[in-house]
Amino acid sequence: MPGREASGADFQSKFLNEFTVTGLLGEGGFGEVFEVENQLDCGKYAVKRIAVDPRELETDLREVRAMALLDHPHIIRYHGTWVEKPPVGWQRKTDETINTDILFYTNKKLRQHEENSVFIYIQMQLCKNSLDAWLFKNKTQDSRPLQRMKSWFRQIVSAVEYIHEQNLIHRDLKPNNILFVDEDRLKLCDLGIVTEREFEDGEEIAVTRTYRIGTDLYMSPEQRRGEDKKTRYSSKTDIFTLGLILAEICVPMTFAERSKFFKYCCRGKQSDLITDPMTANFVRLLTQPKPEDRPTCREILNHSFLA
Numbered sequence: 001m002p003g004r005e006a007s008g009a010d011f012q013s014k015f016l017n018e019f020t021v022t023g024l025l026g027e028g029g030f031g032e033v034f035e036v037e038n039q040l041d042c043g044k045y046a047v048k049r050i051a052v053d054p055r056e057l058e059t060d061l062r063e064v065r066a067m068a069l070l071d072h073p074h075i076i077r078y079h080g081t082w083v084e085k086p087p088v089g090w091q092r093k094t095d096e097t098i099n100t101d102i103l104f105y106t107n108k109k110l111r112q113h114e115e116n117s118v119f120i121y122i123q124m125q126l127c128k129n130s131l132d133a134w135l136f137k138n139k140t141q142d143s144r145p146l147q148r149m150k151s152w153f154r155q156i157v158s159a160v161e162y163i164h165e166q167n168l169i170h171r172d173l174k175p176n177n178i179l180f181v182d183e184d185r186l187k188l189c190d191l192g193i194v195t196e197r198e199f200e201d202g203e204e205i206a207v208t209r210t211y212r213i214g215t216d217l218y219m220s221p222e223q224r225r226g227e228d229k230k231t232r233y234s235s236k237t238d239i240f241t242l243g244l245i246l247a248e249i250c251v252p253m254t255f256a257e258r259s260k261f262f263k264y265c266c267r268g269k270q271s272d273l274i275t276d277p278m279t280a281n282f283v284r285l286l287t288q289p290k291p292e293d294r295p296t297c298r299e300i301l302n303h304s305f306l307a
Contacts, residue, residue: 018040019047035128053117053118064122081121091119125187130178154306156186157297159188164238174245221289236292239296250276
């Protein structure tokens with residue numbers, strides 16, 4: 001927990017005291033991910049920084065603690081978590097210094113945060129290359145042999161199955177959150193917006209959750225719906241997104257083709273973009289408009305398509 005507020009001169013940042021920032025790996029609505037070197041063991045890590053409203057700190061910490069317990073060969077390994085509550089103005093000034101170094105090497109810049117933000121830091125295994133970047137570089141059908149793509153997809157599904165077994169929902173699956181350890185070994189990352197599954201009489205139920213949490217392009221139909229910024233969905237929302245990812249890795253698409261295809265899936269419409277009938281049927285199964293018509297991760301892994 002963060003202690004009392006210190007003055008700028010007194011405040012000690014574990015992040016800056018123990019790590020040297022060597023790059024900015026990414027940023028989004030839920031924070032920044034730094035490439036760092038630990039000053040004690042000289043190891044290289046990724047550290048995610050999430051700015052949170054002090055009033056929501058306990059809720060966010062519960063989710064981070066749940067993530068820290070995850071242990072699976074296809075999920076990024078977590079090494080530690082801590083909280084920092086810098087005095088007003090301190091973080092902005094410090095980020096200006098970090099920006100100078102990052103801009104020099106990467107031409108990237110940190111965004112500014114609210115002055116009253118509390119920051120959660122998550123130290124993770126470092127994996128630099130994303131599936132999203134790989135797809136961008138490998139745009140031909142020949143570069144994506146189906147059996148290799150099936151192997152990758154099995155790894156992703158096994159990670160999601162494990163998350164569901166811990167009674168969690170990922171909610172933000174996408175190629176940019178899937179990283180390479182080596183050429184053919186993938187790991188799921190960015191679990192910063194996982195939420196708990198809920199059950200009634202032993203069966204999972206769809207419950208009211210925050211509306212449009214996740215990345216718009218990869219949202220399930222039920223994530224997009226809702227009133228007063230609330231909507232009802234279950235772990236089957238992850239299954240829909242897995243179907244979109246499978247289509248994307250198996251078939252090279254332009255941005256326009258991908259957007260159109262994903263919209264068709266959300267509306268339950270047919271598309272001729274996937275020419276292989278077995279692949280098309282399997283994607284259609286995963287992207288059924290009604291969540292209850294989609295398979296579980298175990299049913300996906302046992303399906304003849306992935307044999």
